[in-house]
Amino acid sequence: MMGLFQIAPSEWTAVMLSIQVSVLSVMVSLPLALMLGYILARKNFRGKSLLESVLHLPLVMPPVVTGYLLLLLFGTQGFLGHWLFVVFGVSIPFSFAAAVIASSVIAFPLMVRSIRTAMSMVDVGLEEASRTLGKGRLETFFRITVPLSAPGIISGVILAFARSLGEFGATITFAGNIAGQTQTLPLAVYAYIQMPGKEEPTMRLVIISLVISTVAMMMSEWFINKMRRS
Template structure:
């Protein structure tokens, strides 16, 4: 059944779900990326290279591999998955939560790289001066480090959002392709490509994904230019 401007209700579901998953993924990813980026930019510790490699592993692994590992960790037959389901009644695999987790894991390295680079560019002398003036490390972090690294944090958020919109391999492996629950835009496009005569519907969803991603990047660029202008 077709609705507004020729889109079917199933297509609207896929579009809305993709935006919802991408926003949830960004909200989950950004705070973790800020913590990880600060750790890598400001701390020296034994095994740092190993930790950094683990953070970036989803960036180089095939997404299907990431999804399979998530399935092994959180699937209903895994020890952790069985425990969550039996104790709390939480079933993660093949659910909306699984789609968010898959997108967050895959997009996390991009956000970390952007945040780490931004924090490395913050002058440590400013942080030291703040602490010498009596500010705590936590207050310095929120009043000095975060504001100065904000453009990079925003860039990481946009990258996380855009990457989650295009996530396919980990999502279909860990969350499945369930219409109305886990079928995001890439999965809906893939499903339509398998049906003869659905080329027009496929093209509509492809164009929607391009428009949403382009809008996100343009918004990011506008904000960065505004930040540069405001800072003189």
């Protein structure tokens, strides 16, 4: 029983790599999610429904399909991938950056949905009053809209972090399952399942995953309840 709690260095590597990927994916996604959340909450324009549908595709498409599309886009023969390889000598697929991109794409819709909902609950009159007092749109956004919708923004960040932590299909397709480089927590569990006699490390990683995901969801619910009360 005590062996169940003795985490091997390779398992710690997978856990820490997952956390790094999840944190970076959130940091990369947040600026764009704030902008799109505000646009979807405040603006009406032709093609808005189409934009929302495209943004939410990663939620309904099989993650493996998303990973394959990323591979086509960022591969050395892909539109962006070929340019990056020719100009900068950078190859994205099957790298740490690929794992971050895959997690970002999968988790992005959850962040946008949460931010959009939070910003739509902010009184438009407060923003108009701020602009009447001489504040610009950008200053009003950061001094009025963002602080008032902060609980929803934080909730979206936590949900995106938790989703990134559990991402499997797009990551294994686009980034591979390379130990110490792209082997995140779910991929490590998958690798151990394929090996005989690896029941203990598999269970350890499953427990760690459950604990992190449960804490993240509890924090998200707390922020959502706080937003509703306020």
